[in-house]
Amino acid sequence: DAGVxxxxxxxxxxxxxxxxxxxxxxxxxxxxxxxxxxxxxxPQFIFQYYEEEERQRGNFxxxxxxxxxxxxxxxxxxxxxxxxxxxLYLCASSFFLGGRTEAFFGQGTRLTVV
Amino acid sequence: xxxxxQHNHHVILSEAASLELGCNYSYxxxxxLFWYVQYPGQHLQLLLKYFSGDPLxxxxxxxxxxxxxxxxxxxxxxxxxxxxxxxxxFCAVGRDTGTASKLTFGTxxxxxxxx
Numbered sequence: 001d002a003g004v005x006x007x008x009x010x011x012x013x014x015x016x017x018x019x020x021x022x023x024x025x026x027x028x029x030x031x032x033x034x035x036x037x038x039x040x041x042x043p044q045f046i047f048q049y050y051e052e053e054e055r056q057r058g059n060f061x062x063x064x065x066x067x068x069x070x071x072x073x074x075x076x077x078x079x080x081x082x083x084x085x086x087x088l089y090l091c092a093s094s095f096f097l098g099g100r101t102e103a104f105f106g107q108g109t110r111l112t113v114v
Numbered sequence: 115x116x117x118x119x120q121h122n123h124h125v126i127l128s129e130a131a132s133l134e135l136g137c138n139y140s141y142x143x144x145x146x147l148f149w150y151v152q153y154p155g156q157h158l159q160l161l162l163k164y165f166s167g168d169p170l171x172x173x174x175x176x177x178x179x180x181x182x183x184x185x186x187x188x189x190x191x192x193x194x195x196x197x198x199x200x201x202x203x204f205c206a207v208g209r210d211t212g213t214a215s216k217l218t219f220g221t222x223x224x225x226x227x228x229x
Contacts, residue, residue, distance in 0.1 A: 004157075035217075035219075040222075042204050042221045043204070043217070048215070048216060090157075094215060096210070099146070102160065102163060103217060105157050
């Protein structure tokens with residue numbers, strides 16, 4: 001049973017560029033959430049996708065956008081990269097259980113913006 | 115907005131010592147509570163969770179946590195730590211709202227266990 005898989009594992013981009021990160025959820029899960037974890041900090045919620053729609057969004061600018069595909073996999077896109085976007089980006093998948101949702105995390109994508 | 119506070123940023127213990135990591139949250143409604151662990155180079159793993167019922171929950175690897183509603187706390191405990199418990203520990207609060215479930219994390223506690 002595959003867990004949550006993310007690609008790529010590491011990425012180096014230049015300021016102003018755009019990046020796409022990918023996530024495949026755990027088998028049986030239909031919801032994907034994205035988190036940003038800066039060095040020395042806890043993960044911060046970016047947004048969540050369910051039934052191919054963004055259901056909830058954290059305090060992140062519109063440069064951060066996403067998509068969920070019919071097979072439940074998801075992409076996180078970040079435009080006009082800033083140095084401050086350097087972080088570990090985590091994908092979490094879950095099956096919404098209405099009050100008892102448990103999230104499973106992938107290994108993350110380490111993004112470095114230079 | 116809800117927030118999660120972890121009071122200990124870096125804890126150093128000798129093997130076999132007892133562990134208690136504090137976690138407090140600010141939100142008056144119904145929440146789900148979690149402790150996650152991140153071993154060096156590995157992904158976040160769930161240690162234990164609380165949804166409802168018995169406020170003392172047991173997780174993997176001998177960890178337990180107690181939910182005290184009146185104190186908005188969910189402290190993590192282990193009677194005797196091992197060197198392999200060296201990791202970063204995150205407390206998280208979850209809210210399920212109709213069609214979404216969001217986790218708010220604390221800043222984490224780095225636990226270093228010495229031999």
